[in-house]
Amino acid sequence: MKIDAIDFFYLAMPEILDIGDGSQDALLVRVRAGQFEGWGECEAAPLVSIASLVCPMSHSACKPVQASVLGQTIDSPADIRRIGNLVRANSLDLLQADHTLSGIDIALWDLLGRRYEQPVWKLLGYQQSYPKTPYASVLFGDTPELTLAKARAIRARGFRAAKFGWGPFGQGALAIDTAHLHAAREGLGAEGILLIDAGTVWNTDVAAARERLPALQEVGATWLEEPFVSGALREYQELSVASQPVGLAGGEGCHNFHMALHMIDHAGLTFVQIDAGRIGGITISKDVADYAALRGLTYVNHTFTSNLALSASIQPFAGLEDDEICEFPTELKALAVAMTRNHLTPNAQGQIAAPDAPGLGIDPDLEAIRPYLVETEIRVKGKVLYQTPAL
Amino acid sequence: MKIDAIDFFYLAMPEILDIGDGSQDALLVRVRAGQFEGWGECEAAPLVSIASLVCPMSHSACKPVQASVLGQTIDSPADIRRIGNLVRANSLDLLQADHTLSGIDIALWDLLGRRYEQPVWKLLGYQQSYPKTPYASVLFGDTPELTLAKARAIRARGFRAAKFGWGPFGQGALAIDTAHLHAAREGLGAEGILLIDAGTVWNTDVAAARERLPALQEVGATWLEEPFVSGALREYQELSVASQPVGLAGGEGCHNFHMALHMIDHAGLTFVQIDAGRIGGITISKDVADYAALRGLTYVNHTFTSNLALSASIQPFAGLEDDEICEFPTELKALAVAMTRNHLTPNAQGQIAAPDAPGLGIDPDLEAIRPYLVETEIRVKGKVLYQTPAL
Numbered sequence: 001m002k003i004d005a006i007d008f009f010y011l012a013m014p015e016i017l018d019i020g021d022g023s024q025d026a027l028l029v030r031v032r033a034g035q036f037e038g039w040g041e042c043e044a045a046p047l048v049s050i051a052s053l054v055c056p057m058s059h060s061a062c063k064p065v066q067a068s069v070l071g072q073t074i075d076s077p078a079d080i081r082r083i084g085n086l087v088r089a090n091s092l093d094l095l096q097a098d099h100t101l102s103g104i105d106i107a108l109w110d111l112l113g114r115r116y117e118q119p120v121w122k123l124l125g126y127q128q129s130y131p132k133t134p135y136a137s138v139l140f141g142d143t144p145e146l147t148l149a150k151a152r153a154i155r156a157r158g159f160r161a162a163k164f165g166w167g168p169f170g171q172g173a174l175a176i177d178t179a180h181l182h183a184a185r186e187g188l189g190a191e192g193i194l195l196i197d198a199g200t201v202w203n204t205d206v207a208a209a210r211e212r213l214p215a216l217q218e219v220g221a222t223w224l225e226e227p228f229v230s231g232a233l234r235e236y237q238e239l240s241v242a243s244q245p246v247g248l249a250g251g252e253g254c255h256n257f258h259m260a261l262h263m264i265d266h267a268g269l270t271f272v273q274i275d276a277g278r279i280g281g282i283t284i285s286k287d288v289a290d291y292a293a294l295r296g297l298t299y300v301n302h303t304f305t306s307n308l309a310l311s312a313s314i315q316p317f318a319g320l321e322d323d324e325i326c327e328f329p330t331e332l333k334a335l336a337v338a339m340t341r342n343h344l345t346p347n348a349q350g351q352i353a354a355p356d357a358p359g360l361g362i363d364p365d366l367e368a369i370r371p372y373l374v375e376t377e378i379r380v381k382g383k384v385l386y387q388t389p390a391l
Numbered sequence: 392m393k394i395d396a397i398d399f400f401y402l403a404m405p406e407i408l409d410i411g412d413g414s415q416d417a418l419l420v421r422v423r424a425g426q427f428e429g430w431g432e433c434e435a436a437p438l439v440s441i442a443s444l445v446c447p448m449s450h451s452a453c454k455p456v457q458a459s460v461l462g463q464t465i466d467s468p469a470d471i472r473r474i475g476n477l478v479r480a481n482s483l484d485l486l487q488a489d490h491t492l493s494g495i496d497i498a499l500w501d502l503l504g505r506r507y508e509q510p511v512w513k514l515l516g517y518q519q520s521y522p523k524t525p526y527a528s529v530l531f532g533d534t535p536e537l538t539l540a541k542a543r544a545i546r547a548r549g550f551r552a553a554k555f556g557w558g559p560f561g562q563g564a565l566a567i568d569t570a571h572l573h574a575a576r577e578g579l580g581a582e583g584i585l586l587i588d589a590g591t592v593w594n595t596d597v598a599a600a601r602e603r604l605p606a607l608q609e610v611g612a613t614w615l616e617e618p619f620v621s622g623a624l625r626e627y628q629e630l631s632v633a634s635q636p637v638g639l640a641g642g643e644g645c646h647n648f649h650m651a652l653h654m655i656d657h658a659g660l661t662f663v664q665i666d667a668g669r670i671g672g673i674t675i676s677k678d679v680a681d682y683a684a685l686r687g688l689t690y691v692n693h694t695f696t697s698n699l700a701l702s703a704s705i706q707p708f709a710g711l712e713d714d715e716i717c718e719f720p721t722e723l724k725a726l727a728v729a730m731t732r733n734h735l736t737p738n739a740q741g742q743i744a745a746p747d748a749p750g751l752g753i754d755p756d757l758e759a760i761r762p763y764l765v766e767t768e769i770r771v772k773g774k775v776l777y778q779t780p781a782l
Contacts, residue, residue, distance in 0.1 A: 010771075012447070016447065016448050016449065016450070017450075018448070018450075018451050019450065019451050020450060020451045020452060021450050021451075022449065022450050022453075022484070024449065024450055025447075025449050025450075043484065044449045044450070044453045044484040044485065045443070045446055045449050045453055045484065045485045045486075045487075046446075046449070047442050047445075047446035047447065047769070047771065047776075048439060048442045048443045048446050048485060048486075048487050050442070051438050051439045051441070051442035051443075051769075052436070052439045052442075052487070054438075055436055055437075055438035055439050056403070056407065056416075056438065056765075057407050057409070058407065058413065058415065058416050058435045058436050058437070059407070059408075059409075059410065059411060059412055059413050059415055059416075059435070060408075060409050060410050060411045060412075060557070061411060061590070061591075062413075062435045062436055085594075088620075089591075089594075092591060092620075092644070093413070093434065093435040093436065093669075094435065094436045094439060095436075095439075095486050095487045095489065095490045095646055095669075096436075096439050096443070096486045096487040098486060099486045166451070199452070200452075200480075200483060203476075203480075229479075229483075229649070230649075231647065231649035231650060231653070232649055233649070233653065253483070255486055256622065258620070258622035258623055258624070259622060262622070262624065262653060278484075278486075374447075374771060374772055375770075375771070375772055375773065376769075376770065376771050376772075377768075377769070377770040378438070378442075378767075378768070378769050378770075379766075379767065379768040379769075379770075380401075380438065380765060380766070380767050381765055381766055381767075382766065385438075
């Protein structure tokens with residue numbers, strides 16, 4: 001079976017707000033081979049990934065991503081890995097390629113799963129899809145009062161865990177951050193798992209991060225996520241020595257296996273967070289999950305978009321029983337909800353799991369997303385290289 | 392002074408060949424502020440960097456690069472660093488952004504240099520621009536005989552050093568690689584500095600790379616460049632233990648300071664090679680040069696395009712007297728030659744130096760490049776986000 005078509009669909013809310021909410025747009029990927037199709041999603045900056053799919057070649061190691069995918073044989077997981085290796089070699093000097101490949105890799109796993117009527121996690125070698133404890137992933141409120149209200153609402157919805165991030169956190173005085181942390185804990189209750197996401201706000205400033213540790217320890221946060229930019233290994237390591245029992249979490253910025261390996265080996269992390277839509281898809285995410293298990297770190301998905309991306313991001317660690325915490329975005333914009341016909345919803349025990357259904361087990365809702373389609377056209381030398389394809 | 396305009400010009404040869412020659416296209420950058428302008432260049436995949444300059448925002452940490460540059464104050468080197476930090480924060484989730492920023496950063500240094508009538512290397516704090524020994528940077532011939540002919544021609548042109556890379560090397564039998572290595576040494580003469588670039592051909596396969604070490608040692612190669620992909624720290628480290636006296640060289644794939652730091656600290660490199668057109672411009676390249684000096688590594692530029700890019704890539708280590716070897720592409724396509732009115736040519740001693748002239752000391756030749764201009768248009772929701780600007 002050969003890959004006949006790769007189609008990218010740029011979707012967006014009518015208005016994009018200047019807030020840390022990644023569900024405001026999406027790049028939906030459809031791959032077709034023979035009579036089968038699969039769906040995937042690339043994280044962030046749809047136009048740039050579209051350009052990297054179709055751009056003219058610069059030289060032998062800087063080809064458009066589609067050059068390494070179209071026409072390739074796709075019969076087994078080994079083919080997916082081979083195609084990924086081709087993309088990385090042929091698009092070595094095309095920085096965006098890892099993000100672009102990610103959505104394609106996800107769609108290829110979905111396609112194979114639909115073809116063989118197996119869930120992706122089974123194709124990955126897992127025997128079982130263990131239930132995960134989802135944490136409601138939300139932005140901090142603009143004030144501690146609003147954070148308190150958000151936390152109470154999350155608890156009322158039955159969540160046992162919540163992550164607060166971005167917004168005002170780390171932007172102002174220590175006292176304001178401390179008030180937000182206490183508000184989150186109060187609203188969530190003493191038993192709730194409280195996670196804090198600094199969104200790289202301190203860049204590489206260890207002292208600024210360290211100032212927040214007493215409050216984080218006081219409210220019993222389970223982790224502090226991304227105090228620094230991805231790759232600031234020394235700074236992570238230095239902070240990790242002082243942060244316990246608050247563990248450090250990070251890794252979403254990794255766009256290849258090596259970067260994740262460095263974070264696991266050298267950053268003093270307790271939790272490694274991988275976005276399948278960025279790191280090169282499900283294939284590389286699973287490699288990282290295997291390596292994290294070997295090194296005793298907990299693997300966690302990073303997901304801030306649709307339930308298609310959510311299912312894709314859970315597959316790589318679906319079979320790891322002990323890695324049970326799972327990011328679950330709960331403030332999705334209408335687009336991200338509309339994108340799929342079915343959704344991963346917590347069961348009676350408040351847990352979610354990668355579906356026991358062919359592929360990713362998530363069906364895109366083509367009618368519902370039509371209004372969000374962003375008509376896009378790229379012309380080079382008078383030739384149309386990309387035009388929004390028919391849904 | 393405020394930044395009024397950023398213009399990207401996509402240039403390309405009429406035909407792009409599937410060979411490891413990066414001079415076949417270019418993304419020329421013009422920045423204007425008040426009555427001044429500066430010029431820069433981004434490495435590879437022009438269309439993708441154009442898209443990242445103008446793309447719609449995805450969320451607060453995924454904005455188009457121009458959002459962090461247009462309208463910014465530009466009066467001093469500190470402003471350039473501030474703008475770079477803004478881009479990295481506001482385009483955190485836009486992978487291509489580092490490559491895009493690189494050309495802008497270079498153009499901003501050129502602009503400041505022209506405004507203050509100072510060479511960039513002086514603005515960087517150097518007192519002197521030391522002469523460098525250029526190595527002719529060429530592809531291996533398709534056969535050992537062609538490699539021999541190339542090496543002889545390089546020697547006849549007066550070069551004391553040459554680098555052979557890509558082409559057939561590492562693609563076939565060990566005996567063929569060995570024949571190429573001996574041919575290169577024979578053509579260059581016993582005294583010539585011989586450098587070998589494997590172009591990541593072994594990905595992470597240490598055994599395959601190790602097989603070539605005896606021949607590399609026999610021909611007295613000074614370095615083996617990129618046996619593995621950037622970031623394969625352990626594999627580099629493992630090979631470095633066995634490679635001496637052949638030093639390892641690498642780093643061109645780094646697109647931020649942290650990645651270069653990891654290569655310097657953990658890859659067992661003797662030479663760290665930085666492409667100012669990828670790593671974030673002259674600013675970050677200079678940071679790496681400082682750090683390499685501290686750690687006792689030799690800094691080398693990575694350059695495979697025009698003399699504008701060459702001058703930009705020499706500035707960061709222009710004042711480091713001991714780091715005297717310098718990449719000098721000698722098989723430039725007509726476009727890369729035509730791009731600039733003046734060129735860096737070896738003096739009577741066969742050496743080149745960053746110009747003692749305002750800015751980068753290189754003037755683009757707007758008339759000569761006009762035929763290479765690739766008309767490009769990007770439309771989103773019926774609105775033109777990018778159209779090739781007037782030269």
